[in-house]
Amino acid sequence: MSLYSVNLPCHYGLCLLQALTTSYSAIYGLYHGFVGVPHFKSICRLLGYQGIAVVIEELLKIVQALVNTSALIIESLNNFEK
16 A cells, blocks of 8 residues: 555545544564564663572463363363273
């Protein structure tokens, strides 16, 4: 969709708003979902060594809880089939 193909009546700057929205959507679509090295470098710089250790510790707790829950579900399904 071209910026110049918007066929709306221009009341109170709505045409300009529509064109800006379309432009922003097109540009943002290129970067949607991107999390890369620059982001992790910034996070590490902000957190420092102790902060990174705390984040990893909390992530490990979450993963451990998910694994334990999954193991219980699998065990109950195995017992249910017998």
